[in-house]
Amino acid sequence: MQQMFDARCSAQMYAIQGRYFPFPDLTGVLCPHCQSDLLRKHGFYARYLILLHFAGTILIRRYICKECGHTVSLLPSFAHPGRAYGIEPIICVLTIFYADEKCVSETCASSVCSRQLLRWFRLRLKQNLNLLLMELIAVCSLRAPPAGEVGAKKRAGQFFECIRSLNAEDISLKIFERTRKSYLSPLSD
Ligand SMILES: [Zn+2]
Known part of the structure; x- marks a missing residue:
């Protein structure tokens, strides 16, 4: 454990x-x-x-x-469970892609990330996104966004926009304490 x-x-x-x-x-x-x-x-x-x-x-x-x-x-808290990449580079890469809405080439050019790694981060994030959004709302006592037809990419953008103004390590720690998961944890863990 x-x-x-x-x-x-x-x-x-x-x-x-x-x-x-x-x-x-x-x-x-x-x-x-x-x-x-x-x-x-x-x-x-x-x-x-x-x-x-x-x-x-x-x-x-x-x-x-x-x-x-x-x-x-x-x-x-700066490490990510099960990954060599820590919280900081993972959040940095995904914020560029989702919140700044850069394309794959621009994201990889402005970060330490390869295309392959970005693809893997996105895949894992997509699996965890609903859990992460619910946990972010709970740990930060935020008001839940109105239910509606918002695509996963847009919701991920909202998530990383919110994380940008907070302490990503601290949020990771709080979510981990509640769920035993962090941003890119496999769901079967
Ligand atoms: Zn024991």
Whole structure:
């Protein structure tokens, strides 16, 4: 299981501190899987992370329950579960495409994204869009838009326009706490 937390620093600072980063301490917390034993520290694993101005390996703090053997990993909020690309480049690329309404060539030219990657981001976003919109409305206490025949691309544009004025990492963290998903999480996760 993964949990996200607000690292309150840049990925560079997080990476430099390595195992000495002040991770949230889950020692003694009841196991979220079996709830019959307490979590204890279980080392780290290395994970590759790509942001707009950072690419490198970061350490992820891991806890284990000796009773059921399940682990809990602590993912910093700038990372995206299951992806090497972090929240920042994913939001940047999709904002250019959906909110700025740039075409594929312009989006790829102005970002770190390949056409293939953009296609994959769009596909995954399309699957999650309704959930993301509902969650955004819930976590930000927004008024739901009037129901109507608005296409998926337009709705995605509205979503990223709204995210632009907010903190994308913070929204990701809140949505993850409620749903165990982030922007591009597979629905079957
Ligand atoms: Zn357990």
